[in-house]
Amino acid sequence: MSLNETKPLKTLIVQYTPRNERSNTKKILDAFIGEIKNSDIERLDLVQDVPDLFLEQNLAAYIHRNYLGEELSSEQKNSLSKMDRMTTQLKSADIVTVAFPMNNFSMPAPVKAWFDSVMLKGQTWDVKNERYTGLMNGKKALTIVSSGAIYENGPMTPWEHALSLAKVEFQFMGYSDIRGILAGGMNAGEDVKSLNLEKSIKEVKAIAQEWTREK
Ligand SMILES: Cc1cc2nc3c(=O)[nH]c(=O)nc-3n(C[C@H](O)[C@H](O)[C@H](O)COP(=O)(O)O)c2cc1C
Numbered sequence: 779m780s781l782n783e784t785k786p787l788k789t790l791i792v793q794y795t796p797r798n799e800r801s802n803t804k805k806i807l808d809a810f811i812g813e814i815k816n817s818d819i820e821r822l823d824l825v826q827d828v829p830d831l832f833l834e835q836n837l838a839a840y841i842h843r844n845y846l847g848e849e850l851s852s853e854q855k856n857s858l859s860k861m862d863r864m865t866t867q868l869k870s871a872d873i874v875t876v877a878f879p880m881n882n883f884s885m886p887a888p889v890k891a892w893f894d895s896v897m898l899k900g901q902t903w904d905v906k907n908e909r910y911t912g913l914m915n916g917k918k919a920l921t922i923v924s925s926g927a928i929y930e931n932g933p934m935t936p937w938e939h940a941l942s943l944a945k946v947e948f949q950f951m952g953y954s955d956i957r958g959i960l961a962g963g964m965n966a967g968e969d970v971k972s973l974n975l976e977k978s979i980k981e982v983k984a985i986a987q988e989w990t991r992e993k
Contacts, residue, residue: 786816786817786818787816787817787818787872787873787990788817788818788819788820788870788871788872788873789814789817789818789819789820789871789872789873789874789875789990790820790821790822790867790868790870790871790873790874790875791807791811791819791820791821791822791875791877792821792822792824792874792875792876792877792889792892793807793821793822793823793824793825793876793877793878794823794824794825794877794878794879794886794888794889795807795825795877795878795879796825797879801879801924802879802924802961802964802971802975803877803878803879803922803923803924803961804877805975805979806877806922806924806959806961806975806978806979806982807875807877807922807982809979809982809983810875810920810922810982810983810985810986811986812983812986813982813983813986813987813990814986814990815987815990815991816990816991817872817873817990820867820870820871822864822867822892824878824888824889824892825888828888828891829860829861829864829888829891829892829894829895830860830861830891830895831891831894832894835854835857836857836858836861838854839854839855839857839858840858840861840898842854843858844898844899844900844901845899860895861895861896861898862898864892864895864896865895865896865898865901865902868896868902869901869902869914871917872916872917872918873917873918873919873920873989873990874917874918874919874920874948874953875919875920875921875922876889876892876919876920876921876922876944877921877922877923878922878923878940879923879924879925880923880924880925880926880938880940881940883937883938883939883940884939884940884943885923885939885940885943885944889944893944893947896951897947897950897951901913902914902951902952903950903951903952910950911952912949912950912951912952912953913951913952914948914951914952914953914954915952915953915954916954917953917954917955918953918954918955918956918957918989919948919953919955919956919957920957920958920959920982920985921941921944921945921948921957921958921959922958922959922961922978922982923940923941923944923958923959923960923961924960924961924962924964924978925938925940925960925961925962925963925964926962926963926964926965926966927962927963927965927966928962928963928966928970928974929960929962930960930962938960940960941958941959941960944958945958955989957985959978959981959982961974961975961977961978962974
């Protein structure tokens, strides 16, 4: 690459849409992907490539390495290798889009496990001068969620912990531009569903255009 050639943007798509072609979430995500221009696209399918959970061995290895700065044995290193791979992948992307349905008022467990896998101290956030500091400045994050009920306004609003949690996670990692789409009412009848799907599709297309098209 010559000096005056700029590096192409990279967009990472992280998705958990196990209903595949029937998925409401996937319809919105596909509309976003269809509008991307001038960006490489990399995908992580959390249904196929399920993140590890922190359990005894890998949690101890994480603390010893990332908090205490100790060398790990090869067995300890191996216990963190999938988390490290997912973290390196996230760090390589300028834009990350995470798409999933709401499950029991929050994000599905594989999506939470992905956030736990990539929110590693010293990698995507750190403590500097006794303050938590995100390390992902300058990058953009979009979360796409679909849900059966409506949480935008009304009595269900305080029950929403899917999009709101994803936004907090990206904020903690220091992302500079954090957007979110919650397509509610997917179980509220055909009219409401198609109206909200169309609205969300319009919104994600506009975000893809804003983020990836040359001015
Ligand atoms: C296991 C499970 C849990 C769900 N939990 C909720 C929930 O807590 N709140 C809600 O509004 N909808 C809930 N739903 C409905 C889905 O979020 C909704 O139908 C969504 O649009 C499905 O996305 P998909 O079409 O991409 O699979 C749940 C669905 C399933 C299968």
